[in-house]
Amino acid sequence: MNKKLFFTGWLLFVFCMVSGQEYFPVNDGVKSINTNYTLFKNATLHPSPGKTISSGSLLIKDGKIVSAGKSVNAPKNAVVIDLEGKHIYPSFVETYSSFGVKIPERSFGGRSPQYEATRAGYYWNDHVRAETNALNEFEYDNKAAKALVEAGFGTVSTHMADGLARGNGILVALNSDGNTAERLLDTRSAQFFSFEKSNLSQQSYPSSIMGSTALIRQMFEDADWYEAGNIDTRDLSLEALNANMDLPQIFYGDGLYDDLRIASLSQETGVPFIIVGGGDEYKRIDEIKATGAQYIIPVNFQDAYDVEDPYQASFVSLSQMLEWNQEPTNPAKLQEAGLTFAITTNDLKSPDMLFPMLRKAFKYGLEEETALAALTTIPAQLLGKSEELGTLNQNAWANFLITSGPIFDKETILYENWVQGAQNIIKDASVIDIDGSYTLTTGGKSYDLTISKSTEKPSVTAKDGETKLGSKIAYTDGWLNITFTGDADKKEYTRIIAQASNTTPWNGKAILPDGSESTFSISKKASTEEEEEKEEDKEEITPEVMPLTYPNVAYGYDEQPQAETILFKNATVWTNEEDGILEETDVLVKNGKIDKIGKDLSAGGAKVIDATGKHLTSGIVDEHSHIAAFSINESGQNSSAEVRMRDAVNPDDLDIYRDLAGGVTTIQLLHGSANPIGGQSAVMKLKWGSSIDEMVLENTKFIKFALGENVKQSNWGSYSRFPQTRMGVQQMFTDYFQRAKEYEAKKNSGEPYRTDYEMETLMDVLNEERHITSHSYVQSEINMLMKVADSFDFNVNTFTHILEGYKVADKMAEHGVAGSTFSDWWAYKYEVNDAIPYNAAIMWSQGVLTGINSDDAEMSRRLNQEAAKTMKYGGVPEEEAWKFVTLNPAKMLHIDDRTGSIKVGKDADLVLWSTYPMSVSAVAEKTLVEGAVYFDIEKDKELKEKVEAKKNKLTTMMLSAKNKGLKTQPAKKEEKQRLDCDTLETLY
Template sequence: MNKKLFLTGWLLFMFCLVSAQEYFPVNDGVKTINTNYTFFKNATLHPSPGETIKDGSLLIKDGKIVSVGKSVKAPKNAVVIDLQDKHIYPSFVEMYSTFGVEVPKRQGGGRSPQYEPTRDGYYWNDHIRAETNALNDFKYDNKAAEDLLKAGFGVLSSHKADGLARGNGILVALNSDGNTAERLIDTRSAQFFSFDKTNLSQQSYPGSIMGATALIRQVFVDADWYAKGNVDTRDLSLEALNANMDLPQIFVGNGLYDDLRIASLSKETGVPFIIVGGGDEYKRIDEVKATQASYIIPVNFQDAYDVEDPYQADYVSLSQMLEWNQEPTNPAKLQDAGLKFAITTNDLKSPDELFPMLRKAFKYGLKEETALKALTTIPAELLGKSDVLGALKQGAWANLLITSGNIFDEESIVYENWVQGSQNIIKDASVIDIDGSYTLNVSGKSYEMTISKSTEKPSVTVKNGDTKLGSKIGYTDGWLNVMFTGIDSDTKEYTRIITQVSATTPWSGKAILPDGKETSFTATKKADSETEEKKNENDDKEETSPVVIPLTYPNVAYGYDKKPEAKTILFKNATVWTNEEAGILEETDVLVKNGKIAKVGKDLSAGGAMTVDATGKHLTSGIIDEHSHIAAFSINESGQNSSAEVRMKDAVNPDDIDIYRDLAGGVTTIQLLHGSANPIGGQSAVMKLKWGSSIEEMVLDEAKFIKFALGENVKQSNWGSYSRFPQTRMGVQQMFTDYFQRAREYQNRKNSGKPFRKDYEMETLSEILNAERFITSHSYVQSEINMLMKVADSFDFRINTFTHILEGYKVADKMAEHGVAGSTFSDWWAYKYEVNDAIPYNAAIMWSQGVLTGINSDDAEMSRRLNQEAAKTMKYGGVPEEEAWKFVTLNPAKMLHIENRTGSIKEGKDADLVLWSTYPMSVSAVAEKTLVEGVVYFDIEKDKELKQEIAEKKNKLTTMMLGAKNKGLKTQPAKKDEKQRLDCDTLETLN
């Protein structure tokens, strides 16, 4: 090590020992105080992104920057360090880490799910742990610190990554020479949240993403209620959460749709969450931009898949391939959207991957200045520490990087990382870089010698012609020792050379031949023109703009190049199934304009309209599936017997391929229902299937429904839980009565004019009592069907729809009297005990008794052929064809209270239409065009084009991945992208 640098480090170390806690007694040695300055001169300074000072100086003292600029003078007692030809940058700031804070291991499960909390004096849910203080578990990790220092970081915010509300983090300087008292910049850096449960409790709720979202929404309401002094007892979790609200609020997600979910929570709670993104924001960058949130973004771009084996290559979906291809554009997309974001190393396997990942992002459009901001000034700003972190300025911590050049240049070397004025040598700047190829002449023989990694772990290869010789290298303190064998390496005869190198060549020195004789040698570095020629060849390859497959809407297979738009369309000469008094009209025209049905009649015309010849074809309103579980990340919140507070809207997956498949089957609207794991389920999402649109554009907020359930599932007959009430059908009835009584009492408190605690669960049940939200109830046996209607009558409301309702034929008269609809299967029966009495005539009998009747799917496969399911009711019961068709169109529209918008072909209604190739209830019928609000979201001819495009894209991406492997880049094994199909009793496990 350079003596001057060693002296500087020793003085600063002594300063740290004696000055940080000056009130500590000294029991060993003599107490001294270091008042020296450290003065860096002749450096190219980068005080902040976009700012450069050549031949500048920097003065530090007591771990802080005293002054910076061109005219800074060195005090007499300063240690002067000349940084001619070197650069100084501020050290990086990591906003999101678990450095030095161990995450607890998951506890083993018991015989039954745990429904009650385990702690007294804290919030009722164990997964809310806002009282956690990362400092209590903090232990400085020297090895992890070393890796981060090498990657350029000087300070990081660390926290305990456990629970939905994770408590406060700490801000730590990576000062390995200091102690905890010196390293801790702030014991309260930020408050952290996530959608993941704690490992310290088995409490079942929440068990889904919508449950976690609902709980966090409720927590902030409860915290506000508590802060206003409305609670007589202590709640240490809410106290801590309120106390931490003055901090930055960081919320970690797991991808794009968590980003949007968190942004929605931010809007509802009024809390400006800083979102830890998933790196896939590019997929819907306009929606991400609309959040106007600040982000912390990973740069863990994935490796190409190993697709050399064509059979394995078939496992890799187009979506997986697109993610590999498009992920590196993410930082540039955020940059171009004008969003504020910091960069994190959290998801990298090792911090040393940061610079290679950033250099990859630069090729995809990220600007170096943006990257520098994202590593320095922006995290400092978001943490509220701009005055002391992220820049080289007076009063800031002396956290600085000394480099050989542009910090992001691949050839640039990071020599030192100073933290709080303490020097950390990454690479010794005094070591001369001797990498390169040399012509070595020894005793009349010529060799080719190549040296690499000379400033790290040097290696050497020596060749005689095309023959590679055994060789070793030693390079210390400027002295080079190389030993190599002769051509016949088995003789173990060595030639040894030794010389003191300089920055220039040729070299000369002593050589010892195999026979022990001494002679001299020369080594001349190969002409720069040769090296430059090869370098330029490589540069040309590297500088070629990467090929990025354009985004589609949505960005999966069968996505559209452009977002579809409503058009003026004139269908000519169709057989039109109006579902109105006019019935079925032959050779009739329908004009679609501005997303609505503009006219229905004969011989219509419209200038500029796209004309569709529908001769011999049938035009109907779109199919409506009253009971669907497609397009969701999660279906059941089974953690409590009532989950009325959860919303399926919070779990919508707008990229689900089943949306497209439903459109291909003529479905235009669905009710996305909660599952049947508990008696009172979650709120429905009634959705128009607008493929490629946002969740907000799909969900109809005016349609307010909720899922209830009866039977085997809710009393947990099928999964062996013995601790959650209810366990019997009698208990189910009692639970309904209890909850609606509580809701009535809640309403009374709310209407009294006195302060009341807002309860999202009770708010939902109150909406039912007020006929503002409507029940779709999973049901099978007649006794429970009667029971729920009686409960509703006792609280003066009605059940909207019984779904499944396979014993509806037994109580159809009572259903008609109550005014409840029945949405059933056409011919499913005997698939579990409580379905033993089901008959295929069920729908026809209910309809004949005046019950509003529909046919639903509850199944992603059946949903695509509901037209055929409707036809079965004509066979089983003789339902007239027009009435049978209404079972999957107008009747479910009435059940969902949207018949004023859809369900029939009538002027002024939404243009939700399907053009069928033939009679719509025939097994031969194919949906040729499916429109939602006048937009063609499925077209059979376009579908053929998309299939071809998918094959071409996969072929192109496969070639690119093979090319990546051939270049020696890392690959990952091919893995099948399996889609999980969700249904009523699918139970999720939330980590």
């Protein structure tokens, strides 16, 4: 090789290396590189929340902060900007956004086959899309960026908001001068999750909130199994999920109970989710605090409802009114609880609503320092970028705000937002704000002028007395040019030109309507007290905050009921034990238990209740209920054994209170009948106002199975899911139980095995550690399921509905299965044609453990009367009939050691009835759960009055808000959906 050529090439290589290793040609002339420093001096610096430096300086270079402090020397080549009287804050950081990433739209409809994943090489469920990289879909949105910059943001963490596992997001600087490579601060900012399905797939599972929860739970289990190298085939979704576990894990929720659901998942999976809350955490702040999670919180406080029309106002529920009234307290409640939270603009219609919302939150107790941290240091911390963002510290990105004063003051102007050292002018600081009311005197006349939005898009209103004049304004470079007309027909006009200053009067020459020149003087009017008060009323209105109740809905209690020491005197006591019905008997309740039963009992300090002429019974137990749930069916697969009704409990459902008013103290919240193998039940004590954990009984393991028309989809118009026939249902049970046996054998072999929550549940059934309640109607299917159970050596626990139970009662007794039925429902669908009202009596007469259930929110609060019908239809003795809704369902649920009868040592789940309990005249006067009074008929009257008083008070507040000129929203009716066995959800 020619040595000269080699040496020349080597010099060129070195030169390229020294000069920045550019690998692309520059053909646009002489390239100029700015290496200057910029020094901002004499400003009030706010390097971080709670820290202030007066007369400070900030030095930046190459998009980074070089130093900030009291005395910063300016390098020789520095550009110096004097910010005397102004403030500098770090720019805000948005932690949760889909900025620049378009969310795919759904382009299909209807149901789909239960599996039908569309992607090979990825997770079996299409709604898990952990391999998504937001960078691949990102396109910088100048319009959205401008809105965020003007709201004070310098950085955004954005992602593809689609699916359950949404992949990794990116961290973007809102630098419109840069290119994508320069703006990207991190190509992997966080990993994102939600309970929402992907718009990119029609795969039907999951179709419910409990299905989504179960799928995410299984997904993390599978990810661990995959990470351990136990799967031969490559799974790009799980691979990406595991690769992103070193990132912050952000989980989007849609309200308080999503928050708690996510926190529960976090505990189960060991993943420390950062929870994107719904803004209603204040309702159960103690439970939120107990999660120990970090939160990203919206501040989208709703407007008052327009309740001027009494008819429209009647649509608005107390719950809706309370949310309007109490929502603004949420940030302060989180602050008071000591929780770490960032603030997001995600739910706001536009980012410019942020400051008004924050100022509203300040009135309700949020501290400005907390808010500043929630917009700067906390988001940076959550994203693992504390060294780079959210402060004015050395080496952080030069993302900062220049303001006229303290950042959250209403009068403060945000002048500039610098991002990566690039200036974004929001309002020209050199433009004098001349908003206000003025008197113009010229040509011997006086006019009234009102100038507004002078620093943005100035407008002017001119009046001659009460006559409004046509007017125009121009305000540029400090010069004010106003033209206003007189009589339009005469085309009269007056024009003035003045140089504005901070003080008036402004003087100059005017051109009058006749073309002559004259002098003018403009003087600013002093605001009257009336105007100031009017403006203050409009902007500073802070309604009285209504106190929280337990739960925070109508009929909620001011304090949570506590177990009391109560002595019932002289009651007719239905023991459901060998003692039978005891006349004029006392019952002592202490520490949540039945302490004593007898005559002439006494107890010091006990609350004594005269029960003379009244009847005391154990609480009613509803074996088949669908109240208190957000969702009933996971219909996306023919087996959903992995889902848990506990994940869908709604503890604020008013039907809990209504059930208590009907004497019900315990329910089994059952999955619906959309599939042969449904979900796991939640057996609950109806502790109105308590937490889900306090309501759901531990160690009561049940699962819902179903037979008949629903599971073979006779009524759905669907032909895409197995099974489609009753014989297919039998085959499905056999297949799944065989799989469960094989799974158990693998688990017990000592070899590595993949934890499968569906198979774990069915394995429990085989081992009789979890009990089946099966939806059933016709005798052939009842026989079929018993035979399947016999073949796998376990017993079915309960057939529910079972309206043809009278045909196979002898076989049921032999198998040992209970029957929980309706008293007198029949002929409401084809497979119920043979139902008779004597069904319960016949099953009982054959030795079947028999109960009456509701399966209906209305019937549930009248089960005492349903029990009475069995006396009419079949002559069941009264004590046995009463057991149909108390002790017998307690036995079915395997909790008869705790409830279902009045026996010393059992839970004090009791009902005091006004008269004979199975009479249509009987009223539950008091309902106790574990010794606490959760329903009292006298207190109920007070609560009714309180509900009306609260609504009236809140209505007055809303009317006042509207009268003061505040924005309102239309009244809208809050529709309550009553759920039953065949209620289907579509989750998107």
